[in-house]
Amino acid sequence: MKDVDWFQNTRFVPEIARARVQNALRNYFLSLEECSRSIGLREANIYVSGSLARREPSVTLSASSGEYLLHSDVDLIAVVKDNSPLNPVHKLAALMLEKESDFATTLFIVEEGSLSNFRSCVAHDVWSFLSDPLVRTWDIDIPAARPIVSRELYEVFIHQLNAYLLYPHGEAKGDSKHYRPDPSVHRLKTLLESLRLLVGGIEGKAPRYGQILEKHHLHRFKGIVPEVHARLIVRSRENYAPDAVADLDVHGVARGCLQRFFGVADDIELLEVLGKTFSGHHDVMNTFQYCVSLYLLLRHGSSETREDSAEHLWRALTEINTEQLTDGRAAVEQLVADGPSALLDQEAMAVSKVVADLVELRKDYYHHLGAHNFGRNPNLQYLPLDSEMSSDVSFVD
CATH class of the missing domain: 3.30.460.10 (Beta Polymerase, domain 2)
Incomplete structure (x- = not known):
């Protein structure tokens, strides 16, 4: 080569x-x-x-x-x-x-x-490299490229956020394509994907991490992450040093970027817009991403939204399309049976149980997400999200 x-x-x-x-x-x-x-x-x-x-x-x-x-x-x-x-x-x-x-x-x-x-x-x-493979054994027909859409950046943000929040992963070391055994990897990448979420598509392509630091993008994080911290985050990924960002408020950054992504000012408004965005969409892919955003608010959001976040999360699980569940069926049934109060319980064993149940649901999520993203079974209910986004964030759709 x-x-x-x-x-x-x-x-x-x-x-x-x-x-x-x-x-x-x-x-x-x-x-x-x-x-x-x-x-x-x-x-x-x-x-x-x-x-x-x-x-x-x-x-x-x-x-x-x-x-x-x-x-x-x-x-x-x-x-x-x-x-x-x-x-x-x-x-x-x-x-x-x-x-x-x-x-x-x-x-x-x-x-x-x-x-x-x-x-x-x-x-x-x-x-961009489909015409120039590392190993070529045949010639393929290359269809026109799709431009990146906001939902796909939100999807990657949710991937890293859930990897950090729902820990331990319940998988043996080396047994997953999705997760590293060290949660600090996902902590650092949650910070990165929070910022990349606000950069949006660039000429129809997913932004590189380094592009986070370009001058015309830094204003997007104003009030959430100062430039010096944005540089630290990118540097700590390139020269892997997760401890260098250990003092940064990853939950606050994730919430702040999520609020700005949806064009709202605080957790109360974020909870409201999330409910409107995902209303009526009960497939596993939409529901899991909604639940992860709610779980962030439940565990690390403002006190005013904790009870409502638990109620919304529980309600989403009661309405999920159970026909799409295999690994997560029993876990979802248990979460529904336990009610919103179990989600609010902050005792360590109770939190661990909720995490373990959501990890089981996550297995079904990735089964359906993989079939969608790799073209085997596209999900027509998978929302673009663009109608709910702030006009201050320029995404390509």
């Missing part, structure tokens, strides 16, 4: 780290080509998504070796003709984890016939 400057859009990664990780990535992608050949990969092209596709990966300094390593996941995307269980592409991630143990490899699969419905930030990250 041709040489790529994987750090083209980073701002704070030192040159020594860039050189070390550039070389390691070069070897990684040579290994990817070799492993693809060894499993007999066919009618499948391999791409990279996430921060590597945006050319802004995160690095970390190894305590044991003193060497810089890639901290970001290597998020691989396979575009295949047929995603049958017999397709050798299913062997690739495990083989790469074995061969390249210094890298956290994930693999998501999209069928070529679903590309026109491939969406969300993961799709936007990879779209």
Whole structure:
């Protein structure tokens, strides 16, 4: 493969780290080509998504070796003709984890016939490179790219927020594509996605983290995050240092950005607009995102909204489409049976039980979200949200 400057859009990664990780990535992608050949990969092209596709990966300094390593996941995307269980592409991630143990490899699969419905930030990250795969075994038809929409940025914000709020995750280490075992990763990324939520789409594409710091975007966070803290957040992600932002009020930042995103001034108005936005939409995807926003207000919002947040959350669970529930059915039934008062209980065991039940619901959420975003089963009830947003925030739809 041709040489790529994987750090083209980073701002704070030192040159020594860039050189070390550039070389390691070069070897990684040579290994990817070799492993693809060894499993007999066919009618499948391999791409990279996430921060590597945006050319802004995160690095970390190894305590044991003193060497810089890639901290970001290597998020691989396979575009295949047929995603049958017999397709050798299913062997690739495990083989790469074995061969390249210094890298956290994930693999998501999209069928070529679903590309026109491939969406969300993961799709936007990879779209520009569909004509130039890391591994090519066939030629694909590339449909026109979709512009990013506000809902997709809200979706990523909810992903990191729920990863931080609903902890522990109830999954074994290394057993999830969605979460790191250390909650400080998601704390830092909740801060990042809160800010990126307000940047919005740029020329139809998802904004890079580094673009948060561009002068014409900084005014969007005024009164929520000062520029010096915004720079600290971005720097702490690029040179992975979650403790550097430990004193920042992650819940306050998340609430403030969510309020501004919906064009309201406080938690009371946010609760009201959330209720109006999600009213009448009871599918798992809409309901879970609504519940996570409500849970933020319930646990970390103003005292005036706690009881109403619990009532709204409980009501949303009573109205959820139970036909879409598998893993989360019993948990939702229990939450409904326990009533709003159980959600308000601040005793540690009670809070842990609510978190565990919401984690079970989350499994169904990701099942349906994955089918939607990877084009297998688009959800026509998935709201665009743009009608509820502040006109001060310029999003592309």
